[in-house]
Amino acid sequence: MDWLEVHTENYLGNGGFDLHVLEQVRRDYPLSFHGVGLGLGSAISLDTGHLERITALVDRFQPALVSEHLCWSAVPTRHVNDLLPLPFTAEALDVVTRHVDQMQAVLKRTILLENISSHLRFRQNEMNEMEFLTAVVRRTGCGILLDVNNLYVNQCNHGEDALAAIDRVPADTVQEIHLAGHLVTADSVVDHHGSQVSPDVWALYRHAIDRFGVVSTLIEWDTNVPTIEVLLEEAAMARQLVEAQSLRRHDGQVA
Numbered sequence: 001m002d003w004l005e006v007h008t009e010n011y012l013g014n015g016g017f018d019l020h021v022l023e024q025v026r027r028d029y030p031l032s033f034h035g036v037g038l039g040l041g042s043a044i045s046l047d048t049g050h051l052e053r054i055t056a057l058v059d060r061f062q063p064a065l066v067s068e069h070l071c072w073s074a075v076p077t078r079h080v081n082d083l084l085p086l087p088f089t090a091e092a093l094d095v096v097t098r099h100v101d102q103m104q105a106v107l108k109r110t111i112l113l114e115n116i117s118s119h120l121r122f123r124q125n126e127m128n129e130m131e132f133l134t135a136v137v138r139r140t141g142c143g144i145l146l147d148v149n150n151l152y153v154n155q156c157n158h159g160e161d162a163l164a165a166i167d168r169v170p171a172d173t174v175q176e177i178h179l180a181g182h183l184v185t186a187d188s189v190v191d192h193h194g195s196q197v198s199p200d201v202w203a204l205y206r207h208a209i210d211r212f213g214v215v216s217t218l219i220e221w222d223t224n225v226p227t228i229e230v231l232l233e234e235a236a237m238a239r240q241l242v243e244a245q246s247l248r249r250h251d252g253q254v255a
Contacts, residue, residue: 001029033067038051177218193222
């Protein structure tokens, strides 16, 4: 393993054994902090207390990367512990832009935004997902955490073209890639992080690294966690594809 990623919200307490372990881990590995709780697309003000706790954690551990999801999760009277899809409209774009600007100003660093999986699209959409995400990047200067499995899930659920989505992303904006397994049900495909990366997602990953070059890649596996040997096999597959891409680029096969 070259680096490790943790969910930011798991470490927002003031002390305890988890923070002690994280201190030990960061001595040997670069860290990436991946947030799930701010809801940057929520049409209410950001929770400044939550943002202050994230800032304190980032200041303490100095992770190589800090990321959040392109989603919403709160209304004035309730916070939902989920990553809910946004309407891709000019109004929503203004909200996300304002909140990304605020987060980056408080952290004093750029963040990455991750595309999410979803089970619906809004009739009010004025642009597609990658057009929306690219617009946020251009307005705020943030980067992209490209979740390739989420692109595949959305292709299955909405009939979208995952390859075309990858090609729409500005090549210099992707700083991290996520891979994961998914669950195929009778009604939809679910990004459940509970199985091996599928052949279709590996093929999309190969296309992504041909386009973006060598990018820090994480394989997410949160449920039905297998033996360490299986996890290392998945990591070895990603490394093998990256090394093959480097050879193709060296031989002039990648534009």
